[in-house]
Amino acid sequence: MEVAPLRNRLERLGSTVTSQVWRLGYASRFLAYLVMHSGTALRRFRLTVAEIYFAGVLSLVIILVSGLFVGMVLALQGYETLQRFGASESLGVLVALSLVRELGPVVAGLLFASRAGSAITAEIGLMKATEQISAMEMMAVDPIARVVAPRFWGGVISMPLLAALFSAAGIFGGYLVGVQLIGVDAGAFWSQMQAAVDLRNDILNGVIKSVVFGVAVTWISVFEGYDAVPTAEGVSRATTRTVVTSSLAILALDFVLTALMFTGGNH
């Protein structure tokens, strides 16, 4: 009599694992199909441009404002610590390196997931719930090529640009607080920053990170939307899952990418 609950639990564990693996495989096949059927989205580029507008342009305000404030806070906090060691001139280095290497791609990615990713999921999920997707299939229009692919490419193109804007706004915020408010020497701020930030090791790696996060977030968003249970509750669940999964994916990928990029003999 002791055996039955244990067996049930093990079975439940097994079915959870297999269904998760199955879902991952389904998502991967979905991505492969999506990339292979992106011809329409790239040939009729206007479709993708409209999605860049929704994912990128409409995220500008939140990205720029957040970047500015993150940069300002970094400068305030960094100055407090650096001035104890008499190294307040290194403030520019601290602000620029933290933004370009880490905070730019990661925070922009998190904001992008909650601002644009959730919207993509909700939109596709709602199209599915209101049977617009089935209607397209009836008209022999491939919904993945017509609806999903433009959103995917719009997000992938927008994300690196948003991350770069976040970093630039953050460095400007750091400059405002560090140089204008606190009074760190402007020449030292910029020249130390330029001496310490490397084009390939820091900036290019940051761009690579933001591209990877862009692909991951938009992939999760379009997949969750397309896979959503076509009810009001299903769409709301899918939207929540998008934000949670994207955020976790960004943080996990960030660790892996940082471990690959910034350790080992390239310093």
Place this chain on the structure above:
Amino acid sequence: MNRSMIDLWVGIFVVVGFAALIFLALKVGNLASFSTDQTYQIEAKFANIGGLKVRGPVKSAGVVVGRVANIRFDTESYEAIVSMTLGLNYQFPRDTTAKILTSGILGEQYVGLEAGGDGVMLKNGDRVRLTQSAVVLENLISQFLFNKASETKEPAK
């Protein structure tokens, strides 16, 4: 919102995004500061390199003239061999001294080159003969304590 407005905004977004990337590359990074195409390599042997890192600066009179390309350990002499890449427009005499110095008290370590008076210049692959190792704080302190100890003993004699 009509089509042309969307196009306009997306155009602005892409231009501003690339402008941010170029700002990061030019103003924040050091794209223009040191070109790697016209360089030559020299080596120097040090008994101790302290905290010198690969890609650390090589300076002469405070000006960055190159970068540390490679650091390896010589198993025969038990010394460190530091390879440096210098810009071709910075030529140094053969009797140049290479020192490992620290910028500030807690700053990074760099190789300082002090030009000698020889007429023959260093060529690609040459080795700097005169070197001065990094100052190790522990050695300095122990030397200082040793001197202090011997000072206090003397009056007793």
